[in-house]
Amino acid sequence: MDGREILFHIWDVPNSQEQAEEGSSEEKRIQWADSFVLVYSICDRASFNILPLKIQFIKAAKEGQSQEKVPIVIVGNKRDLHHQRVVSSEEGRLLALSLDCGFYEVSAAEAYHGALMVFHGLAERIPDTKLALKKGTGIRGIVKTMSAVFARKRTDSL
Numbered sequence: 026m027d028g029r030e031i032l033f034h035i036w037d038v039p040n041s042q043e044q045a046e047e048g049s050s051e052e053k054r055i056q057w058a059d060s061f062v063l064v065y066s067i068c069d070r071a072s073f074n075i076l077p078l079k080i081q082f083i084k085a086a087k088e089g090q091s092q093e094k095v096p097i098v099i100v101g102n103k104r105d106l107h108h109q110r111v112v113s114s115e116e117g118r119l120l121a122l123s124l125d126c127g128f129y130e131v132s133a134a135e136a137y138h139g140a141l142m143v144f145h146g147l148a149e150r151i152p153d154t155k156l157a158l159k160k161g162t163g164i165r166g167i168v169k170t171m172s173a174v175f176a177r178k179r180t181d182s183l
């Protein structure tokens with residue numbers, strides 16, 4: 026971005042895990058993260074309706090510590106399933122606007138361009154100073170993070 030390479034460490038939280046875990050684990054994940062991508066399905070109203078509460082929770086946890094605005098992007102996924110759409114683009118955009126978040130609609134099943142836009146938009150919301158100062162977790166951290174994501178995907182596809 027602007028000639029700079031930006032490395033994201035992504036903690037992909039499965040929905041089922043979230044439901045099974047105690048609130049303190051969710052709090053830990055929130056403290057770990059510098060920014061957030063909240064994904065709902067445009068075909069699933071419940072996944073959309075839960076967002077205000079989640080964002081409120083994140084903001085309370087993060088903005089309590091510092092005065093900085095927490096970078097959050099809301100993503101409406103499964104845009105390819107337009108015949109099954111139950112959440113309109115306007116609703117998504119309005120929610121994002123009212124909560125001061127970024128907003129994108131994508132289809133993870135199609136090209137990766139949408140995901141690229143999401144992370145580009147997220148990076149734009151992270152203050153430059155934070156991007157520059159934040160130290161990586163080192164190679165072990167990266168390997169651990171990637172393994173967690175791919176191990177999950179492998180299990181999913183079995």
Ligand SMILES: Nc1nc2c(ncn2[C@@H]2O[C@H](COP(=O)(O)OP(=O)(O)OP(=O)(O)O)[C@@H](O)[C@H]2O)c(=O)[nH]1
Nearest residue numbers: 038039040041102103104105106131132133134135
């Ligand atoms: N048509 C379509 N299907 C999708 C899209 N994104 C994900 N899926 C499908 O939706 C299902 C759930 O996808 P996951 O990636 O497991 O979703 P998740 O939100 O990580 O699910 P949890 O692990 O329960 O949190 C899979 O069958 C995917 O193939 C999309 O953009 N379009």
